[in-house]
Amino acid sequence: MTRYARTLRLFWGASISAEMEYRANFVFAAVGSVLTLGGALATLAVLYQHGYEMGGWSWPEAMLVVALYTLLDGFQRAVLAPNRQAISEHVQQGTLDFVLIKPMDAQFWLSTRRLSIWGVPDVLLGLALIVYAGSKLDTPLGVGGYAAGLIPLLLGAATLYALGYALATLTIWVTKAGNITIAMQALLEAGRYPVPAYAPLFRVAFTFVLPVAFMTTVPAATMTGKTGLVWVIGSLGVAVGLLVACRWFWRFALRSYTSASS
Amino acid sequence: MDNTTTPHPALQFFRVVRRLLGVWYAFMLTYRFEIMLWMVATALPLIMMGVWIEAGASGLFPDITAVSVARYFLAVFVVRQVTVVWVIYEFEFQVNSGRLSSNLLTPIDPAWRYITMLLGEQGARLPFFVGVVALALLIYPAALRGEDGSGWWLPSLWQLGWFVVLTYAAFTVRFLIQYTVAMLAFWFERASGFDHLIFLVFLFCSGMLFPLEVLPDGMREVLMLTPFPYLLWFPATMLATGDVELMPGLAILAFWMVLLFVLNRMLWRRGLRHYSAMGA
Structure with missing residues (x-):
């Protein structure tokens, strides 16, 4: 376990020093994140201008969902997306073989090797907005309120990871499946709004087909006390289920992987 | 009369463009699976439709109903599908890798290659x-x-006709914006970074996230002077209700087209002089 922790530190340290070669990128990323978040909040303001409350969610509550989405999206862009991208590159170039022979779990290696600074501004903005939105609620959140969101948020992140990794695994069979995860990322943008804000059919789809609900809505609802333990348990079920499925799917894919040299 | 003379240059040009279109369409057909995924990746209008149907049904917004926004966002989805432009990635790659050089040798401006590439993809x-x-x-x-x-x-025939015209005008403006920014690739390695920032402004100002009717009047009037509403809201509203001010809109569209075109050609000439890859 300590070996994995140490490796992780080396991976991310190396990634960060490599990214620091392109500091201008960070400026682009930061400007982009501010514009995106500004646009999301302005869109909320447009929706709330006539006293409409999306699915009965108040303005600070909706803002909390945007904040959680920004945080998760930052995590996705910093850690998940660059690694998913690398999987298809490894398969295309035949370098997956080198990863598989390393004395370390290949899924861990492939999930953590890269870290991109593109997501970092989103993470920071997301965290700041969570604190701000929480303080604007009718009953402002205390430390306990923020902490209550931690577990469902981690479960949401795990769900996001498992879903993306499973889809990225498809590249073992279809080399050019990298676009699948990009399409998934686009659909997950639905997580900017609480699921009750959507028309009925969308709600079903975003809960049971693409589990957007468990990524941002459930953590926000738990923090504000809108829902009870049931949804957190549901969230746990979804996260564990998807993690197990993703692990199984990865192993299954490896069995049909004929390496670059064979 | 000498029958061996080459055809009129204009005729020759149309033949080349038609041939390029055919080639790109066939090329894109081999990427059907990717193209389907790209369509999913640009389905944001359908997600927003889910939010606005509920908002429209609340009756709190004076100008919209559930039905009107559903129509609006379906139209936006269609316009978006026919105006997806990614020339900057292709151009940036060609400049950075030096492959632009071989395109420069052909007797037709490379822009036609990119336009037919995008139209071919839309066909697929x-x-x-x-x-x-x-x-x-x-x-x-x-x-x-x-x-x-x-x-x-x-929609009446009049609406449908204008919808098609305005949608291709939207494609033209979107192409001109991106292809003009793409010229920065002659000087910067990552010109697509600039386009991404413009895209974020486009998202908010174009009517992708909400129909522009819901904005306060003053804000909408200012927005209508920028090119963004003409990329989605204008053609989509023409199809959904037909309730747009056509003449002022066309005038502003024409203004931006001319401005962007002139800017594009200027940067293209200066860029080529600056371009020095692979034996140029």
Whole structure:
């Protein structure tokens, strides 16, 4: 376990020093994140201008969902997306073989090797907005309120990871499946709004087909006390289920992987 | 009369463009699976439709109903599918790798290569998005039938004609914006970074996230002077209700087209002088 922790530190340290070669990128990323978040909040303001409350969610509550989405999206862009991208590159170039022979779990290696600074501004903005939105609620959140969101948020992140990794695994069979995860990322943008804000059919789809609900809505609802333990348990079920499925799917894919040299 | 003379240059040009279109269409057909995924990746208008149908049904917004926004966002989805432009990635790659050089040797401006490439891709995309729209109307028939006394969604021929014209005008402006920014690739390695920032402004100002009717009047009037509403809201509203001010819109569209075109050609000439890759 300590070996994995140490490796992780080396991976991310190396990634960060490599990214620091392109500091201008960070400026682009930061400007982009501010514009995106500004646009999301302005869109909320447009929706709330006539006293409409999306699915009965108040303005600070909706803002909390945007904040959680920004945080998760930052995590996705910093850690998940660059690694998913690398999987298809490894398969295309035949370098997956080198990863598989390393004395370390290949899924861990492939999930953590890269870290991109593109997501970092989103993470920071997301965290700041969570604190701000929480303080604007009718009953402002205390430390306990923020902490209550931690577990469902981690479960949401795990769900996001498992879903993306499973889809990225498809590249073992279809080399050019990298676009699948990009399409998934686009659909997950639905997580900017609480699921009750959507028309009925969308709600079903975003809960049971693409589990957007468990990524941002459930953590926000738990923090504000809108829902009870049931949804957190549901969230746990979804996260564990998807993690197990993703692990199984990865192993299954490896069995049909004929390496670059064979 | 000498029959061996080459055809009139204009005729020759149309032949080349037609041939390029055919080639790119065939090329894109081999990427059907990717193209379907790209369509999913640009389905944001359909997500926003889910939010706005609920908002419209609340009756709190003076100008919109559930049915009217459903129609609006379906139209936005269609316009978006026919105006997806990614020339900057291709151009940036060609400049950075030096492959632009071989395109410069052909007797036709490389821009035509990119335009036909994008049109070819749209052709390959067509069956997918027509299918999605048909499916959406099947799932939510109220958009077609009308539930709020607005009657069937039957755009007049006049509306349909203008919709097609305005959609291709939108494509032209989007192409000109991106291809002009792409010229920065002659000086910067990552010109697409600039386009991404413009895209974020486009998202908010174009009507992708909300129909512009819901904005306060003053804000909308200012927005209408920028090119962004003409990229989605203008053509989409023409199809959804036909309730747009056509003449001022066309004038502003023309203004931006001319401005961007001039800027583009200027940067192209200066860029080529600056370009020094692979034996140029």
